[in-house]
Amino acid sequence: MKTPSRRHILTAFGAAVGAGALAACTTEAGPSTSPGGGQPDASVGGDGPHTSAGAIGRHPPTSDVVADGKQALERLLAGNARFVAAQEQDLDEGIARRIAVSKGQHPFATILGCVDSRVPIELVFDQGLGDLVVVRSAGGALDRSVIGSLEFGVTELHTPLLLVLGHQRCGALDATIKALDKPTSHPGKLGYLVDTLAPAVRQTFGKPGDRLTNAVHANVTHVLAELRQSPVIAPLEKSGKLQLTGAYYELDTGKVTLEP
Ligand SMILES: [Zn+2]
Incomplete structure (x- = not known):
């Protein structure tokens, strides 16, 4: 407690x-x-x-409260440092x-994260009511609603930072790896999720290292690339009004590190 x-x-x-x-x-x-x-x-x-x-x-x-994406990111990382230190x-x-x-x-950052119960965005960044626009989907999978919600954050609420947060041992990406290894039919919309996450996972096939960790990092990169196709997001980034950043949350430590 x-x-x-x-x-x-x-x-x-x-x-x-x-x-x-x-x-x-x-x-x-x-x-x-x-x-x-x-x-x-x-x-x-x-x-x-x-x-x-x-x-x-x-x-x-x-x-x-923040002047630009850089300051927004600093504020997030400072909050995460407090979270890590309890x-x-x-x-x-x-x-x-x-x-x-x-x-x-007047939130200062828009964040896309996973639905994973262990990665509640406000908690891991130590932010309160009104601070963050948070969009979550399994594995950070993009669909029209997710993209539109992120666009809403950066245009209507004018956040200068759009952060895509992957995390250690992501179950959605693990399920996607397994589905690609051994194709199975999924009930409901689960198959849609797998199909959405599959392109990033496929990019990691044959690479050295832990498959799931590779998939998480590849997915962040993939999502950022997709978001840069948005006719709403791309010009904001080009004009310098918006910073797009990828990050990785480690369950073991609670620490968020920026993607290279
Ligand atoms: Zn996840």
């Missing part, structure tokens, strides 16, 4: 302070709180009501944060 984080305490306290202070929060705090979550707030400690931004929560829903600070789903983002959102 995890004890309540400092930020949980902050947000609970912030809710009691009220909406007036909340408004101040959205204007006072800002980039200084990111990337990396910043330093502990000296105003915390239960010594009376505060109206400072820090007393409410440290990531207001403002669009200027020192989460910013996983803010508290009442004050919920109120703060209820009228608008």
Whole structure:
């Protein structure tokens, strides 16, 4: 069991302070709180009501929290470092944060991940309500809804980063390898998933190393290439307004590493 984080305490306290202070929060705090979550707030400690931004929560829903994809990536990796060290600070789903983002959102990254129960995106990056646009499908398989959802994140919500996150021991890619080794019929739409993931898996046939790990990395590369075909995503990347990045999540350590 995890004890309540400092930020949980902050947000609970912030809710009691009220909406007036909340408004101040959205204007006072800002980039200084990111990337990396910043330093502990000296105003915390239960010594009376505060109206400072820090007393409410440290990531207001403002669009200027990150300037570009590079900063967005730094913020994600800093959050992951906290997750790895079990020192989460910013996983803010508290009442004050919920109120703060209820009228608008300015997420700073769009992420495509797998449905795997062990890779919950907000948790592994230590981010809270309103921080991330998350799209998940088995193996990160792309279809029209997935691509459209990612396009929504980068165009309508203007995130400067689009991250594709593969992960260690991905069951969907493992099933695809097995299906290609020994063709079988799959019920429902499972066959569709295998067919969608198969092109990336085939690229790894005959390569040295662990087959599944190879397939995960190849799939991230494949997905990124596919997304760069999008008439919505491609021009954004070309203009420098959007950064596309691949990454790999290791189940054993919780660590996210960027793909070369
Ligand atoms: Zn998976």
